Amino acid sequence: MKDKSMRKTGFVNGAFVVTLGIVITKILGILYVIPFHSVIGDRGGALYGYAYTIYLFFISISTAGIPLAISNIVSEYQTLGYYNAKRRAFLIGRRIALLLGVISFILLMVFAPILASMIIGDLSGGNSIDDVAFVIRVISSAILVVPVLSIYRGYFEGHRFMIAPSISQVLEQVVRILVIILGSYLSLKVFKLSLSTTVGIAVFGATLGAISSFLYLFYKRIRNRSKFNERIRPVNEPIVTDKQILRKIIYYAIPFIMIDFFKSLYSCIDMVTVVKGLVNYAKFSTSDAEIIISMLSTWGAKFNMIVIAISTGIIVSLIPNLTTSYVKEDAKDINKKINQAINIILFLAIPMSIGISFLSKSIWTLFYGYSVYGPNVLSYSIFIGVFTALFTSMISVIQVFKDYKSLLISLSVGVVLKLLLNNSLISAFYKMGLPAYYGIISATIIGYFVSFIICLVVLRNKYNVSYESVIKNFFDILCASLLMVVGLSLVKFIIPIYSDVRVYNVFIILAYSIVGMGIYFMYSYSTKLIDNVFGKGYMKKIFKKNK
Helix, strand or coil: CCCHHHCCCCHHHHHHHHHHHHHHHHHHHHHCHHHHHHHHHHHHHHHHHHHHHHHHHHHHHHCCCHHHHHHHHHHHHHHHCCHHHHHHHHHHHHHHHHHHHHHHHHHHHHHHHHHHHHHHCCCCCCCCHHHHHHHHHHHHHHHHCHHHHHHHHHHHHHCCCCHHHHHHHHHHHHHHHHHHHHHHHHHHHHCCCCHHHHHHHHHCHHHHHHHHHHHHHHHHHHHCHHHHCCCCCCCCCCCCCHHHHHHHHHHHHHHHHHHHHHHHHHHHHHHHHHHHHHHHHHCCCHHHHHHHHHHHHHHCHHHHHHHHHHHHHHHHHHHHHHHHHHHHCCHHHHHHHHHHHHHHHHHHHHHHHHHHHHCHHHHHHHHHCCCCCHHHHHHHHCCHHHHHHHHHHHHHHHHHCCCHHHHHHHHHHHHHHHHHHHHHHHHHHHHCCCCCHHHHHHHHHHHHHHHHHHHHHHHHHHHCCCCHHHHHHHHHHHHHHHHHHHHHHHHCCCCCCCCCCCCHHHHHHHHHHHHHHHHHHHHHHHCCHHHHHHCCCHHHHHHHHHC
16 A cells, blocks of 8 residues: 655645645644643743743754755755765764754753743742743753654655655644643643643643654654665765765755754843843833743744744745756846745735734734733734744845855844843833833844845845835835725724624634735735736636636
């Protein structure tokens, strides 16, 4: 019986499968927070956010780039017929990942109290240093598994087996969510254990999810060994040393490690500065400050994933196509694809973010119940997703051109601005009588925006990329979004924008979403904005296919 999950896929189908896997995991990642928040609350959310921020930072060091490096090298050697070198590349990558995972695990286990002290300091009235250190140590166990798991995924993808890695991602998320929901409920509500123990069980879901995903891929590799050993062309394989393979892995991996490392620094800066900054500069209690950091890092961030997922799908399709144009030195096509990527992100992300911001109170109440700070945090923080999407896409473009100096400058400037502005803007917003936590969000947006602008300048000066279509379409997108907001404001006279009954907010959100999307689409269609963004006759092609 044929194993359908081990079919090779072409670029378009492969991109679709990968994107579908990402979308499913993101949806699952949003839905589980409703029961999870009702169990652990905002204080537990802060504790959960501390652990995950530290975890993601170390994962960015121990895994980022290496899976993609293995995927590229395996694909290259498989095409060239270097089958022995391909097998050794996988083994070397696995050893590197295991080594980095063990080192990261030991560092977290030993220095967890110090990291917890950096986060909490001498503040009282919220989570304790011991609580934070405990959850950091628990989640560190996942770092023993995730790096090796990522190498297996890269190995599969290098052979163009895209379905099995995507299934493994969904499996990992499902197991993780089951542990989070069932584990936290049984711990706190049934066995009456402490909040820190409950959160510890929840974060351990990352380890169990990774183990289940790894076992799935390990089984698939053993069962389909012949497919991995298939020789597509007989060649006299040259001698490729382990040193050459290692150098190639590092060459491919370093840019991605840089990107993930610097992106994770944004969350780390918030984790270390926000609670203390809100207490010292804006007169918040430690308890309220932790509630806000939980909203920024855990609860509110879930909605940003929806917007950021747009750029993920675009990048999956853009990068290989852009690489082809770059190799061919087709400057016109490079310009067209970069502009189209920016246009699509703006066209989709701006109205989506504005819509979520407009409905922030009903959305927050539906997911988390009543909150003093939640709707305000969401109404502004959702725009971080737009700038993250733009930043990520252009950083990926710079990487295609192998301009690592500009890449480092762009990333570094953004992070430094975030670090310098965080507390300054907390104080400034507080003195202006505005919510002090808007300063934190503004610092993040400024950091991403400046990095994005640096990328645009580099592309303009070095590669003659013009942004005329982006500028023109941007103003049309703003007009369409403004018209949408006007229309939604009129709907408020007919349908209330918020209800104290949580389930009623489902119908409110659905009604406003239909009206908002209808207005935005009709304006975009009538003004040819859709054709300008996606290409001439795009909607006619869609209608023709559906017909």
